[in-house]
Amino acid sequence: MELLRMRFHLGPIPDEFVPDSSWRPIREPGPVLLQFLALPIGLGGAWGVAFCWQRLGVPALHLPGSQEILLAIAVFLSLPVLIVVHELLHAVVHPGFGRSPATVLGAWPRRLLFYAHYSGPLTRERFLLVFATPFLGITALPLAFASVGGIPPYWTLAAAWFSTWNALFACGDCFGFALILCQVPRGASVQNQGWRTYWK
Numbered sequence: 001m002e003l004l005r006m007r008f009h010l011g012p013i014p015d016e017f018v019p020d021s022s023w024r025p026i027r028e029p030g031p032v033l034l035q036f037l038a039l040p041i042g043l044g045g046a047w048g049v050a051f052c053w054q055r056l057g058v059p060a061l062h063l064p065g066s067q068e069i070l071l072a073i074a075v076f077l078s079l080p081v082l083i084v085v086h087e088l089l090h091a092v093v094h095p096g097f098g099r100s101p102a103t104v105l106g107a108w109p110r111r112l113l114f115y116a117h118y119s120g121p122l123t124r125e126r127f128l129l130v131f132a133t134p135f136l137g138i139t140a141l142p143l144a145f146a147s148v149g150g151i152p153p154y155w156t157l158a159a160a161w162f163s164t165w166n167a168l169f170a171c172g173d174c175f176g177f178a179l180i181l182c183q184v185p186r187g188a189s190v191q192n193q194g195w196r197t198y199w200k
């Protein structure tokens with residue numbers, strides 16, 4: 001299977017890149033501090049997305065009634081699926097749609113992190129797209145479809161919940177997107193050395 005050509009890793013992001021003097025590190029916090037700094041972004045984003053769903057008549061966070069509570073439990077139990085889909089959407093923007101050993105899907109239990117890592121260089125623009133794709137695909141797109149009536153009514157509540165939860169989970173992506181956008185010039189190449197990010 002093409003999917004199996006990507007690699008799977010348990011633990012910290014693989015540290016396979018040795019930058020020479022032509023590569024410059026960006027200023028970025030470590031994984032623990034990043035999660036702390038990004039959490040307000042996630043909470044604000046989730047609240048904003050839930051508010052948008054509420055305006056569409058879909059109670060994304062407040063679910064009165066027994067049927068809605070059962071659905072909320074089902075959605076909560078399916079959060080591992082959301083995490084997998086979120087990381088696969090990162091990977092699908094990698095060169096070759098992620099179907100190469102350069103793409104690494106991993107989990108870092110000690111840091112409560114999941115990641116889709118690419119072990120080679122990417123253009124700044126593709127790097128930004130890798131950060132943005134899960135938010136666009138899981139949070140923004142369902143909201144846009146729902147606003148024009150493009151989601152069947154019986155799917156809207158589940159779409160609202162996944163959209164809202166993903167807005168929270170994508171807080172690190174939003175923070176990383178801002179770091180690259182502000183520090184790396186257009187046309188540059190970007191590559192990760194484990195957690196650290198370099199450009200030239």
